[in-house]
Amino acid sequence: GTKSEAAFAADADAAIVYARVGEAPGGITAFLVPQDRPGVVRRIAPVDLGERWQRRGTVEYRAVRVPVGYRLGEEGAGFAYVRPELTRERALLAAIYLGVARASWDETVAHVGTRSAFGRPLSDQEAVAFPLVEDGVRLEAAALYVVRTLERLGRGEDAEGDAALAKWFSTDVALTALDHAVQFHGGRGYSSELPHERRWRDVRSGAIAHGPAEVMHLVAARRL
Structure with missing residues (x-):
């Protein structure tokens, strides 16, 4: 094979x-x-x-x-071994993606507070401030969901559906925040001079690897 x-x-x-x-x-x-x-x-x-x-x-x-x-292990029992590992892996990856995105969000918030355009700080301009506010809320919401999922796993509960949703939601939230980090740093954000473009590239794999976003929806739907 x-x-x-x-x-x-x-x-x-x-x-x-x-x-x-x-x-x-x-x-x-x-x-x-x-x-x-x-x-x-x-x-x-x-x-x-x-x-x-x-x-x-x-x-x-x-x-x-x-x-x-x-x-x-035993013959024919391979999937029984890998299934719980996949669940734990997805929950942990969700936490990693959020941590990476949160670092860029913090750095972007600091940047727009000191960078000016058209005579005003970027943080005073709605086109910049509002997306960052939304990113901050979504990152916090996703983090709470991941923490709840990890707590359930720590108690030995079946959290397969939660882990799938945590991975999908965290990846989606992280990619949006990282895209804004690249955008609001301008040309430097698009270059390797700053870490945001690499973080975006690394997190982008999360929508494909370890179960693509479409499969994560299916896994969660089966647990309803």
């Missing part, structure tokens, strides 16, 4: 692979596969828009054989 856009494909010594065992029914099984095994072919992807430090790529497994001792 082949996995495209695999994170750390260029550098990983091993990968956890989920696959079916022969034609047996009953779901997928998890295996730890060293990436130097015969039959493992790695192709490094072109430079991504964001999260370039992950050095993604395509990994192809051509009749790769691993000892039975490399199986993780």
Whole structure:
């Protein structure tokens, strides 16, 4: 089989692979596969828009054989293992995206308070001030939702739907705030001189990776 856009494909010594065992029914099984095994072919992807430090790529497994001792858990139980991990991962990613966006929001609020245009500080102009006010409220609302989701996970509750919504909502809120950060810093915001454009590029992957926004809606809808 082949996995495209695999994170750390260029550098990983091993990968956890989920696959079916022969034609047996009953779901997928998890295996730890060293990436130097015969039959493992790695192709490094072109430079991504964001999260370039992950050095993604395509990994192809051509009749790769691993000892039975490399199986993780019981046969056919792979999805049962990965599902709760995905839930925790989505909630934590939501917190990361919000933290990144909040940093840019704070820096942008400070910037518009000292930068003037047409004889007035940018912070006194509605076209700038109102979007920043809305961003601040949305960032706070998303953070409260993420905290509630993490608290539920900490209590051992089923928070799969909440984690999906937290990831979608936080990504959407963060991208809007980061876009405004780029915009309100003008030309410097668009350049690598400031961190906002990179933060936007990195967070943009959140609408695709670890479950795209459309799938997050489906996951949440099933938990209604």
